[in-house]
Amino acid sequence: MSEESRQCHCLALxxxxxxxxxxxxxxxxxxxxxxxxxxxxxxxxxxxGIRMAELGEIMVMERTTLLRALKPLLTAGWIESTRAKGxxxxxxxxxxxGRRVRDSxxxxxxxxxxxxxxxxxxxxxxxxxxEALALTxxxxx
Amino acid sequence: MSEESRQCHCLALxxxxxxxxxxxxxxxxxxxxxxxxxxxxxxxxxxxGIRMAELGEIMVMERTTLLRALKPLLTAGWIESTRAKGxxxxxxxxxxxGRRVRDSxxxxxxxxxxxxxxxxxxxxxxxxxxEALALTxxxxx
DNA sequence: ATTGAAAGTGTGTAAATACACATCTATCCT
DNA sequence: AGGATAGATGTGTATTTACACACTTTCAAT
Numbered sequence: 001m002s003e004e005s006r007q008c009h010c011l012a013l014x015x016x017x018x019x020x021x022x023x024x025x026x027x028x029x030x031x032x033x034x035x036x037x038x039x040x041x042x043x044x045x046x047x048x049g050i051r052m053a054e055l056g057e058i059m060v061m062e063r064t065t066l067l068r069a070l071k072p073l074l075t076a077g078w079i080e081s082t083r084a085k086g087x088x089x090x091x092x093x094x095x096x097x098g099r100r101v102r103d104s105x106x107x108x109x110x111x112x113x114x115x116x117x118x119x120x121x122x123x124x125x126x127x128x129x130x131e132a133l134a135l136t137x138x139x140x141x
Numbered sequence: 142m143s144e145e146s147r148q149c150h151c152l153a154l155x156x157x158x159x160x161x162x163x164x165x166x167x168x169x170x171x172x173x174x175x176x177x178x179x180x181x182x183x184x185x186x187x188x189x190g191i192r193m194a195e196l197g198e199i200m201v202m203e204r205t206t207l208l209r210a211l212k213p214l215l216t217a218g219w220i221e222s223t224r225a226k227g228x229x230x231x232x233x234x235x236x237x238x239g240r241r242v243r244d245s246x247x248x249x250x251x252x253x254x255x256x257x258x259x260x261x262x263x264x265x266x267x268x269x270x271x272e273a274l275a276l277t278x279x280x281x282x
Numbered sequence: 283a284t285t286g287a288a289a290g291t292g293t294g295t296a297a298a299t300a301c302a303c304a305t306c307t308a309t310c311c312t
Numbered sequence: 313a314g315g316a317t318a319g320a321t322g323t324g325t326a327t328t329t330a331c332a333c334a335c336t337t338t339c340a341a342t
Contacts, residue, residue, distance in 0.1 A: 007270070008180065008250070009258075009270045010165045012273040013273050016158070016272075016277050017157070017273075019276060019277045020151045020154055034297075034298085035149075053320080062299065087308085120275075124272060126150075129150045132157035136160050138261050140260050141256070166300090175328085194289090205291095206329050208292070209328080228337095228338090231291080
């Protein structure tokens with residue numbers, strides 16, 4: 001690897017991100033869920049009535065990306081969107097079925113999380129998560 | 142955000158990864174390069190004659206993903222692939238033009254890298270990179 | 283020589299991602 | 313009321329990513 005690429009913060013994060021995504025996706029695969037979908041269900045579960053713009057900020061995802069990521073969840077009947085009279089923004093919440101799916105996915109998520117912590121050391125994992133989250137909050141201008 | 146999603150190592154890494162990807166992509170955009178492509182050019186530059194399998198390991202990328210990621214670089218004439226008689230694997234190297242493109246991209250990459258370090262604190266950035274790289278080396282089984 | 287395993291390459295399909303552009307909706311100002 | 317504006321949604325297009333599957337090539341063993 002070149003000096004630059006070896007030192008590239010971005011490449012390091014992307015590699016790490018791909019690596020752990022594979023781990024979590026593999027654990028969630030039996031339910032036909034990706035970690036991306038699991039994250040969406042979890043966030044919406046915690047904040048029923050959330051708007052897309054907020055979801056986008058939390059996920060650090062483009063609005064349009066989100067729009068298409070939510071579509072299969074809507075189609076599957078796991079989430080529903082409503083818009084109150086006089087409101088512009090749609091709001092999203094889990095359906096009963098969506099809650100069931102998410103609940104059944106939690107143990108699989110937990111297994112992935114524990115595998116990561118066991119393999120990497122719990123403290124390092126927590127530190128890495130904290131720093132990655134902090135980085136997300138940084139405004140590059 | 143739900144307790145789970147707030148604590149999810151994977152989501153944190155993915156968010157961080159998306160956030161910094163935007164930063165680097167924005168800096169490289171004037172050259173029509175993505176950080177992914179820049180990384181590929183840099184790695185191939187450093188290790189001329191590299192095989193796809195090795196590239197995949199370094200990038201933590203699926204072979205088929207890599208195959209399609211390399212295609213535009215081949216089309217653009219920035220890299221070339223050859224296969225020696227009696228060898229199964231193609232090997233990749235930069236063309237002169239590819240080297241030129243990469244060289245001209247280095248300052249843009251550096252600007253992104255420096256912006257990140259300035260915004261996040263150089264030490265934290267380096268630590269985060271080191272931990273993300275270490276994580277990549279972990280075998281989850 | 284044949285075949286069979288291992289290594290490598292390529293394609294179909296689909297999801298995740300984002301930018302540019304267009305459209306729709308609510309509200310505010312006059 | 314009518315138009316301007318800001319906020320929100322949706323579409324076209326393209327890249328990135330990966331899984332499943334199929335094909336090809338090399339080489340070793342019989």
